[in-house]
Amino acid sequence: MGSEAIVVENVSKRFNLRHTRSLKETVVWLFKGRRGELSSTFMALDGVNVSVDRGESVALLGFNGSGKSTLLKLISGVMSTDTGSVRTRGKVAGLIEVGAGFHPDLTGRENVYLNGVILGMTEQETAERFDEIVEFSEIGKFIDTEVKFYSSGMFLRLAFSVAVHTRPDVFLIDEILSVGDEPFQKKCLARIQELRDSGCTLVVVSHDLDMVSRVCSRGVVLRQGKKVADGPIEEAVRLLRES
Numbered sequence: 001m002g003s004e005a006i007v008v009e010n011v012s013k014r015f016n017l018r019h020t021r022s023l024k025e026t027v028v029w030l031f032k033g034r035r036g037e038l039s040s041t042f043m044a045l046d047g048v049n050v051s052v053d054r055g056e057s058v059a060l061l062g063f064n065g066s067g068k069s070t071l072l073k074l075i076s077g078v079m080s081t082d083t084g085s086v087r088t089r090g091k092v093a094g095l096i097e098v099g100a101g102f103h104p105d106l107t108g109r110e111n112v113y114l115n116g117v118i119l120g121m122t123e124q125e126t127a128e129r130f131d132e133i134v135e136f137s138e139i140g141k142f143i144d145t146e147v148k149f150y151s152s153g154m155f156l157r158l159a160f161s162v163a164v165h166t167r168p169d170v171f172l173i174d175e176i177l178s179v180g181d182e183p184f185q186k187k188c189l190a191r192i193q194e195l196r197d198s199g200c201t202l203v204v205v206s207h208d209l210d211m212v213s214r215v216c217s218r219g220v221v222l223r224q225g226k227k228v229a230d231g232p233i234e235e236a237v238r239l240l241r242e243s
């Protein structure tokens, strides 16, 4: 890898369309020597190539089901590719699914430590940044409450706060800011812009075209699992608005 922070090379991902089959259909299929597919599959991503330079801020755009979240999960490493490869450089953190990596029976405090470790911080680093994390999240006295009693917005606040405090090299954000209330969304956005300005690489999945226009300089448009455009954010946004 040269100046790139992320290299996605010829990546494909296939999912099963889980049809419900009757017992009879299954028996017939077995007797026919398992000929044909019992369940059909489809390509969520089909031969996608994207490379992102260090410090770039890229939006993954496209209509529902076009493969954006799948691509982000492959970049984060929580899901593996069927074919092709994904390489990243540096510490990757972010918010893919709100609450992923949080344990419901643990308190906010315990989850900060758990999540910190998952995102690559040492216990000492987490301890040093703990007060800042809690302050940013505005969770206040609920920090010692089990997170199963948190609202989705509270979950988001704490998860976002831990993720930004890991000082990542690559920050991945899926359409999650929508759970937060407006003041918190603004605060998150400001923090994301700060990260970007300090040289962090950003990949953002969102349908909020105004937001991505402000945060990202480049847009990659997916359609039915294929990359159909990749260029300046204004052009990518225009393409989506016109289609």
Ligand SMILES: Nc1ncnc2c1ncn2[C@@H]1O[C@H](COP(=O)(O)OP(=O)(O)OP(=O)(O)O)[C@@H](O)[C@H]1O
Binding pocket: 015, 016, 044, 062, 063, 064, 065, 066, 067, 068, 069, 070, 071
């Ligand atoms: N784990 C899975 N198993 C089966 N199908 C899946 C799985 N994850 C995603 N899919 C399917 O893959 C396709 C792409 O999904 P993905 O979530 O990547 O789309 P998206 O572009 O992020 O959509 P949206 O804008 O609605 O969030 C969809 O048809 C979805 O149903």
